[in-house]
Amino acid sequence: MPKRSPIAAVLQKSCVPKTRPTASRPFAPGYGIMAPKAGAGLLPWSWAARKLTRCHTFWLATVYAGQTRPHVMPVWGVWLESDNAFFFSTGRNSRKGRNLATNPACSITNDDGKEAVILEGNAHPIHEAELLDRVAAAYQKKYKMDPRSMGEPIFQVRPQKVFAFIEKTFPKSATRWTLKSASQ
Numbered sequence: 546m547p548k549r550s551p552i553a554a555v556l557q558k559s560c561v562p563k564t565r566p567t568a569s570r571p572f573a574p575g576y577g578i579m580a581p582k583a584g585a586g587l588l589p590w591s592w593a594a595r596k597l598t599r600c601h602t603f604w605l606a607t608v609y610a611g612q613t614r615p616h617v618m619p620v621w622g623v624w625l626e627s628d629n630a631f632f633f634s635t636g637r638n639s640r641k642g643r644n645l646a647t648n649p650a651c652s653i654t655n656d657d658g659k660e661a662v663i664l665e666g667n668a669h670p671i672h673e674a675e676l677l678d679r680v681a682a683a684y685q686k687k688y689k690m691d692p693r694s695m696g697e698p699i700f701q702v703r704p705q706k707v708f709a710f711i712e713k714t715f716p717k718s719a720t721r722w723t724l725k726s727a728s729q
Contacts, residue, residue: 564629566590566644566722570707578716586717588608593709593722596662597624597631600655601687605633607644607651607668616640623683629724630678631664631670631702634692645700653702659712666704 558702568590618641631653635641645651649667660718666713673678680699681691692699704724711718 564725566629566707566724569722569723571719573716574717575589575718576719577648577681582656588709588711588718588720590722592718593662593707594624596655596657596660596675596709597664598626600657600662602656603631603633604654604656605635605641605651606653607641608648609640610643610647616644619656620689621652622718623680623687625683627679627681628676628701628702630705631666632699633668633702634695634697634699636695642698651702653704657707661710661712662707664704665708666702666705668700668702669703670698671701689697 568587570583570587572578572581583686601621602619603622604617605620605622606615608614609616620633620635620641622631624631633644633653637643637646645668649669651666651668653664653666655662672678677699681693684690684692684695707722707724709718709722710716710718
């Protein structure tokens with residue numbers, strides 16, 4: 546039997562999600578979206594997870610510290626299905642880092658508006674060694690770098706809600722998932 550790389554061994558732990566999100570229709574008056582339990586076309590969670598896993602650059606929206614205006618910037622990040630969570634790193638003194646220190650609420654979206662996935666949750670720095678190892682292994686596989694090497698915080702976002710749609714089949718494909726494992 547061939548030997549597995551250390552990265553593969555660490556990532557294997559992140560293959561099975563803790564819980565499957567519950568799909569429904571988003572509430573969006575004026576867009577022609579069907580009632581919450583009406584019609585066909587809800588996207589499967591596997592579609593959203595695949596989009597999150599394959600996306601290279603994400604958009605992170607935070608709220609300016611002490612203000613009410615938004616701040617949006619691109620970030621690299623990884624989705625770990627076993628944790629139902631998104632992970633990214635940013636400088637603690639960057640605008641994103643200062644915003645999150647004051648208000649952890651954020652939204653994250655993939656870079657594809659034609660097949661969009663949008664996460665809503667709270668970002669918190671992680672410190673647990675095993676989790677940091679899994680995140681670093683995923684970053685190494687995806688970006689060929691270890692985010693711990695920068696000496697800056699690595700944040701975890703366990704979304705409370707995830708929205709997605711495919712532009713060509715909107716509004717039929719408009720889907721909202723509620724994640725039960727989201728505990729902040």
